[in-house]
Amino acid sequence: MIRAFQGFWLAALLLASFTATAQRVEGDRAGAQGPYEAEVSVNGQGEAERNTGFARGLSSVLARLSGSRSVSGQPGVGQELRRAKEYVKGYDYRQDEGVGPTGAPTFGTTLVVRFDQQEVDDLIETLGLPVWPMPRPKPVMWLGIDDGKGPRLVGLAQANAARTALNRARERGYALGLPAGNAAEQAAVGAIWRGDSAAVARASLRYSPPMQLIGKVYRSGPGWTGDWTFVDNGKVLSSWSTTDTDARRVIATGADGAADALTKRYAKRGTAGPAGSYAVTFTGINSSDDYMRLAGYLDNLAIVRNITPQRATSDSVVFSLDLASGLSGFKRMAERDGVVVADEGDTPIYRLR
Known part of the structure; x- marks a missing residue:
């Protein structure tokens, strides 16, 4: 029992030694500085590896801002993680050098990502994710x-x-x-x-x-x-x-x-409104192709959990949209994509472009 616990303390000391060594080697190189930045270990600097790193970094930022360990499983988040590069404001690579538990040198590459604060805040608001306010306590x-x-x-x-x-x-x-x-x-x-x-x-x-x-x-x-x-x-x-x-x-x-x-x-x-079902009218539906294009767009929209047709006319259709947040969140995402355009007025009416 005593030997086992001594082994735990030895492992803790080795971990601390590795951390201290890494800090000395890093010096003034790039590092994540705020809640909208993330560090991700990557296997290389190729585009595919970088995009995967962006997604992991955005997931880390959303988890940190919301305080939720399961934020990546929330409705709509997975779709937006696949578009993570669109939220990136800048990035750098850092080459890390340290000492492993056996004393042998270790090397690794870290992707340091800086996300656009306004874009991330809009995403959180649009998807109706919780926000844990800052500054936060130090228990x-x-x-x-x-x-x-x-x-x-x-x-x-x-x-x-x-x-x-x-x-x-x-x-x-x-x-x-x-x-x-x-x-x-x-x-x-x-x-x-x-x-x-x-x-x-x-x-x-x-x-x-x-x-x-x-x-x-x-x-x-x-x-x-x-x-x-x-x-x-x-x-x-x-x-x-x-x-x-x-x-x-x-x-x-x-x-x-x-x-x-x-x-x-x-x-x-946030204030984007509660999740729920909302009746939304779409105009400019002049053919079956228009209908299928609109239905496909809505079905792939992160904020939309389900769509149910309610009624149709010669050039319009009303869908019941099951939204992850309110209509203002839907409008924000629609304006970003530009596939449908909101008409003026209080009634939720959109025109297919």
């Missing part, structure tokens, strides 16, 4: 780890032991802090172990904001278990447990659970 993570010799608090001096959670939080678009870990705070590990979130909150009064991610990670059979609680201003928002053979993965799930709890409470959907 304090009170983490205790027991390798069989008794629980110990992870403070700033032991930050490498919590590195996977700190990194995962950054991937989710926020940051986690750690307590200083002085003697008085070390005593709080007892409250962590007995599940006394109120006592931990009192120990955390010196830190801001009044949010705590409380976790105890301990040996469980051949693996590790993490019991987690997220507290916001004295209120428990969420509790969960995870088990894995790798303690680092268990620790990372603390950051995911905290992000999920914060998103559920604070993320808001």
Whole structure:
């Protein structure tokens, strides 16, 4: 048991060594700087690999802005990820050089993508995705780890032991802090172990904001278990447990659970209107070819989940459109594509071009 835990700490130290080496090598080279930028590992600089990288980068940005781990599975997102290059404002490549766990040098290529903020914001609004507002809070993570010799608090001096959670939080678009870990705070590990979130909150009064991610990670059979609680201003928002053979993965799930709890409470959907079915009239339908062209366009439009014909005249058709957000989102996407043009007035009428 002791050897296994020592192996975990050694792996954490090696990971920290690799990260430090990579930072020294990178220097002032290109790197993602804000929420609308992303870094993606790629196998080369060819166009196909680059476009795949754009899609992965846009998915990462949407996940960060929305706070949702499953954003790529939301209606319409998949279609827009295939058009990711249209949202790119600029990109660079970075050649990374580091040291692997065995001490051998490692090399890799990173695509650094900068997306157009207005275009991404419009996409989020159009598809009715939630937005987790910024600036975001920095909860304090009170983490205790027991390798069989008794629980110990992870403070700033032991930050490498919590590195996977700190990194995962950054991937989710926020940051986690750690307590200083002085003697008085070390005593709080007892409250962590007995599940006394109120006592931990009192120990955390010196830190801001009044949010705590409380976790105890301990040996469980051949693996590790993490019991987690997220507290916001004295209120428990969420509790969960995870088990894995790798303690680092268990620790990372603390950051995911905290992000999920914060998103559920604070993320808001935009003003494009609620999802639902809307009757929309389309004019300029003068032949069966026009009808098929319009139906094909609507069927492939990211915001449209389903189309149902309602009635038709000699030159128009009314469709019931099941939209991922409201009519303003549909109008925004239609204006972008230029296949149909909105008529003036309050009634949703579009003319096929």
